Amino acid sequence: MNDTKTILVIGTYDTKNAELSFVCERIRALGGAVISMDVSVLGDPTKPTDISKHDVAAAAGRTIQDTINAGDENHAMQIMAVGAARLTAGLYAEGRINGMIGLGGTMGTDLVLDCCQSLPLGVPKYVVSTVSFSPLIPAERLSPDVQMILWAGGLYGLNSICKSSLSQAAGAVLGAARAVIPPARGRPVVGMTSLGSSCLSYMKLLRAPLEERGFEVAVFHATGMGGMAFEALARQGYFAVALDLALPELGNLMVGSVVNAGADRLRNAGAVGIPQIVSPGCADLIDFAGWQEIPATYADRPFHAHNRLIKSSALSPDERRALIRDVADRLAAAKAPVAFLMPLEGVEEWDREDGPAHDPAGLAAMIDEVRRVIKAPIGLTEVACHINDAAFSDKVLEIIDGWIADGTIQMER
Numbered sequence: 001m002n003d004t005k006t007i008l009v010i011g012t013y014d015t016k017n018a019e020l021s022f023v024c025e026r027i028r029a030l031g032g033a034v035i036s037m038d039v040s041v042l043g044d045p046t047k048p049t050d051i052s053k054h055d056v057a058a059a060a061g062r063t064i065q066d067t068i069n070a071g072d073e074n075h076a077m078q079i080m081a082v083g084a085a086r087l088t089a090g091l092y093a094e095g096r097i098n099g100m101i102g103l104g105g106t107m108g109t110d111l112v113l114d115c116c117q118s119l120p121l122g123v124p125k126y127v128v129s130t131v132s133f134s135p136l137i138p139a140e141r142l143s144p145d146v147q148m149i150l151w152a153g154g155l156y157g158l159n160s161i162c163k164s165s166l167s168q169a170a171g172a173v174l175g176a177a178r179a180v181i182p183p184a185r186g187r188p189v190v191g192m193t194s195l196g197s198s199c200l201s202y203m204k205l206l207r208a209p210l211e212e213r214g215f216e217v218a219v220f221h222a223t224g225m226g227g228m229a230f231e232a233l234a235r236q237g238y239f240a241v242a243l244d245l246a247l248p249e250l251g252n253l254m255v256g257s258v259v260n261a262g263a264d265r266l267r268n269a270g271a272v273g274i275p276q277i278v279s280p281g282c283a284d285l286i287d288f289a290g291w292q293e294i295p296a297t298y299a300d301r302p303f304h305a306h307n308r309l310i311k312s313s314a315l316s317p318d319e320r321r322a323l324i325r326d327v328a329d330r331l332a333a334a335k336a337p338v339a340f341l342m343p344l345e346g347v348e349e350w351d352r353e354d355g356p357a358h359d360p361a362g363l364a365a366m367i368d369e370v371r372r373v374i375k376a377p378i379g380l381t382e383v384a385c386h387i388n389d390a391a392f393s394d395k396v397l398e399i400i401d402g403w404i405a406d407g408t409i410q411m412e413r
Helices: 017-029 053-059 064-068 073-093 106-117 160-179 202-212 225-235 248-255 317-332 360-373 390-406
Strands: 006-011 033-038 099-104 125-129 147-150 189-194 216-221 241-246 276-281 285-289 310-314 338-343 379-383
Touching: 006 017, 006 073, 006 106, 006 160, 017 033, 017 099, 017 160, 033 053, 033 073, 053 064, 053 073, 064 073, 073 106, 099 106, 099 160, 106 125, 125 160, 147 160, 189 202, 189 225, 202 216, 202 390, 216 225, 225 241, 241 390, 248 285, 248 317, 276 317, 276 390, 317 360, 338 360, 338 390, 360 379, 379 390
Parallel strands: 006 033, 006 099, 099 125, 125 147, 189 216, 189 241, 241 276, 276 338, 338 379
Antiparallel strands: 285 310
């Protein structure tokens, strides 16, 4: 049985032929196979690639001449990105590739990120870029499991420095393709959002009882990339039920914090018919990167430094009302049942009476807005406890048991 793993290698072979060819050679030398894809526009590779620039343009419904006539390099590469992403997804669906790697400066990186997003979570996807980890790359362009390595000294031409980066990346993507155990669709999966247990701890009370009911439980850290991974799997219909109990990414998005999960947060599960239990866990906080100065706007608000990477301020009562209205709007489009749980004694550990985020007026405003805008068909249940109390988790399990009994949650996959 041939167990050779095939890696798709993407780049502009007119300007980076030597570098891309080096990566292909390293993958083959390590026992892997390669499919090469040229996304050039103006020039041609030294040798033909497996997928030509003409194939890529055609996949976007264009010709190379159309692409040249697009007006500038930005529009031209966006055309090629559409074609490259479609071809990448098609190659994977046909079982022809086991992973992908793309090389580029800003132009190539922009295109390759779209190719990464065309592949499901669990498929190895590597980006070798001169702008890896740069703030030029917004969070919403990153696949939840993308891997990046800086293309040091690699802007133009091969050298010993960039060969180090390229050879590492070639070995990494091939090794990942050999080692990966992709997400399996066995037991029904509960997708749950939360934060670290010092802030939200309901997952400690829920995990074992959910597993006893026959579920696999996947908990996502709602600090931007975790929420993006949650939404990506929801779009794929991966969850039997979504327990979206931590919503700080929506508040962060509302006020412009970089710690967000993109504009489609809280939309995907409902769009594909996954039943949801939703609660405003940590919807009172704004998260900032640890290196940021807290803006003067928030100087008079409660503040908590969680660690050197992340710190939090608080939403005002009016901002909490606006956030709940946004949540209601997002949930209104759901195609499956939604249960909204409002814990009346607090939504995260730090807002307890002796905590640094204790704000009775803010919590009261949130509760009042929930009562005003969370309407049928969304089911509202008020729970006279804190979100981290056992009574909250008991109510979640009660709803799940009811949904299992009436067939809302499908236990057979």
